[in-house]
Amino acid sequence: MHQDIAVRAADLALSVHAAPGRVLDVGCGTGYLLRLLARRCPQATELAGIDAAPSMIEAAEQAADDRRLRFAVGTAERLPYPDDAFDLVVSTTSFDHWSDQRAGLSECARVLAPGGHLMLADQFSSLLLPTLLAGRRGKARTPRRASQLLSAAGFRDLAWHDLYALIIKAATATASQ
Numbered sequence: 001m002h003q004d005i006a007v008r009a010a011d012l013a014l015s016v017h018a019a020p021g022r023v024l025d026v027g028c029g030t031g032y033l034l035r036l037l038a039r040r041c042p043q044a045t046e047l048a049g050i051d052a053a054p055s056m057i058e059a060a061e062q063a064a065d066d067r068r069l070r071f072a073v074g075t076a077e078r079l080p081y082p083d084d085a086f087d088l089v090v091s092t093t094s095f096d097h098w099s100d101q102r103a104g105l106s107e108c109a110r111v112l113a114p115g116g117h118l119m120l121a122d123q124f125s126s127l128l129l130p131t132l133l134a135g136r137r138g139k140a141r142t143p144r145r146a147s148q149l150l151s152a153a154g155f156r157d158l159a160w161h162d163l164y165a166l167i168i169k170a171a172t173a174t175a176s177q
């Protein structure tokens with residue numbers, strides 16, 4: 001399932017930003033999506049992946065098959081990159097795990113160059129509203145709540161896309177000029 005989502009996420013990300021030079025995957029896991037993007041983006045100079053779990057970064061480094069791939073341990077809430085460092089930021093099925101989604105999206109906006117693009121894929125559905133009553137209170141699990149956070153972080157041109165099954169959706173948005 002994660003590989004199907006990654007293939008669709010790559011298609012979607014490259015439909016909004018066709019030839020990114022510098023790409024970041026936040027919550028990259030084992031780096032599958034970044035390896036796909038590396039194959040499809042010969043012009044890219046840097047494809048960086050960050051994940052909170054050292055074991056994921058270790059696996060991503062072992063599977064890395066392109067010298068432009070770079071992986072680091074770290075969190076969405078405190079990205080260890082300078083301002084305007086990337087043209088495209090992607091994230092798949094990680095957002096729901098972020099302890100502070102507002103801070104994480106602000107960081108995504110900060111590291112994107114003006115006019116750069118975000119592709120954020122996760123479970124987003126009003127069908128998930130009941131789950132917010134239990135363990136995930138406060139998480140943005142609907143397009144409406146996530147849209148509010150994306151706007152507050154300064155993203156514009158927000159669009160929602162069905163990605164996989166009923167509840168995996170993706171937001172695409174542009175970083176403010």
Ligand SMILES: C[S@@+](CC[C@H](N)C(=O)[O-])C[C@H]1O[C@@H](n2cnc3c(N)ncnc32)[C@H](O)[C@@H]1O
Nearest residue numbers: 002027028029051052053075076092094097098
């Ligand atoms: C379900 S996995 C998805 C991994 C990969 N993106 C994929 O689609 O296969 C969620 C990942 O998010 C990472 N993660 C959780 N909280 C995070 C945070 N605050 N910042 C960065 N990564 C985080 C986890 O360590 C895990 O690797």
